[in-house]
Amino acid sequence: MAFSVRPTRRLLRILGRSVRAIALIATIGWGALAIHFELPGSPGVVISTLAVWCLVGGIALLAPLWQRARPHLALAARCSFVIALVTLVAWWQGLTPRNDRDWAPDVARQLSYEREGDRVTLHDVRDFEWHTPETATPHWETREYDLSQLDRVDMIVSYWMGPAIAHTLISFGFDDGRHLTFSVEIRRERDETFSISGGFFKQFEVNLIAADENDILRLRSNVRGEDVYLYNVGLSPAARRELFLAYLDEADRLRAAPAFYNTLTSNCTTIVFDMVDKIVPGLPRDIRLILSGYLPAYVYDIGGLDSSHPLEFLRQRGHINPRARQIPYNAGSEAFSRAIRDGVPVADGETVHAPSP
Incomplete structure (x- = not known):
């Protein structure tokens, strides 16, 4: 019984990590597209914000690799991403449609x-x-x-x-x-x-x-x-x-x-x-x-x-x-x-x- 349980648990852990990684990648992608299409400002501002978002998201994605060796660093990476995500979602929710733009x-x-x-x-x-x-x-x-x-x-x-x-x-x-x-x-x-x-x-x-x-x-x-x-x-x-x-x-x-x-x-x-x-x-x-x-x-x-x-x-x-x-x-x-x-x-x-x- 012990022989069969361990591989199953290991498989479930791998599956769980894969699902979390996919969800994180999807979130990073959504955020990048939202910034690309809707962030106001010059192209330089948009590119700089995209770079910071992708950097924070990328570090959070890699955090599990040093979880055991440097747990505090992994926690800091995850917290930074959560703060960035909350900020992004708050900005996104604040976008409202208007009737007074310079229309085609x-x-x-x-x-x-x-x-x-x-x-x-x-x-x-x-x-x-x-x-x-x-x-x-x-x-x-x-x-x-x-x-x-x-x-x-x-x-x-x-x-x-x-x-x-x-x-x-x-x-x-x-x-x-x-x-x-x-x-x-x-x-x-x-x-x-x-x-x-x-x-x-x-x-x-x-x-x-x-x-x-x-x-x-x-x-x-x-x-x-x-x-x-x-x-x-x-x-x-x-x-x-x-x-x-x-x-x-x-x-x-x-x-x-x-x-x-x-x-x-x-x-x-x-x-x-x-x-x-x-x-x-x-x-x-x-x-x-x-x-x-x-x-x-x-x-x-x-x-x-x-x-x-x-x-x-x-x-x-x-x-x-x-x-x-x-x-x-x-x-x-x-x-x-x-x-x-x-x-x-x-x-x-x-x-x-x-x-x-």
Whole structure:
């Protein structure tokens, strides 16, 4: 019995040390990235702080090697790291989102509105004319919509980094032929560019953009060259209205209480899911809500798309790029919206549901 217990204890000690080392390395890595993305000051200040953090963390990581020979030194190393970690976490927790930064022009304004019954007046609807992915002629408009004329909802997924990652947009169509697209986007400062890693480290706030399709979809399909797919979603008239109003509520919330974007938990897909989940309760959580490139398959599986055709057929018909490129900007919004929907199957009414267990 003694022979079998000793190796087991030794193995458990080795395993415990390995787990602690991995946790410590992960903590050091998190701290380094937090400092890199969020510490204010000159590059020299950031580099110096990174160096001190990594040095303290590295010494703490090596402390077990001299635990027996120099226990006081090992204890001092661990205490130094704990003090540094507490300081770092306190600073991190003190970072708060804001609405008053020097924003990039395309996210500089926030949507606001007034509502009287079915009539809504939206302020700061974006209708930019894009010349390159970085330059545009800006237009911010005030528009009026009648919710009683709301007759369709479309989901658009725009692939910008492989098959698993896409940006999700929701477009509302009205009886008069107009369409309005809502997009949950990072709110970049003027000198910032998007970073997936930065999205985990409070680098960006969230903004809700309401935009003309001739702006926000053309930008992706024609100017950036992303692959863009449009799917008609089956929602009842009441659910369509509730979803539209949910976007307006989200705009109110972000104006009153700015929020940080998070690549994993608070992004263009998860925020939309949270809104839809309140309208159609019981929808299942799924990895495809994070790997948003596979979101159409998720919506198809819960009955949200035209079930009379295979998903691949809907995908082929929903690829808007060839049609979008045939319509010049000056043809107007309605011409662009009609063209990108040519041949796209329409879902059958009230089809989105929570699957039975």
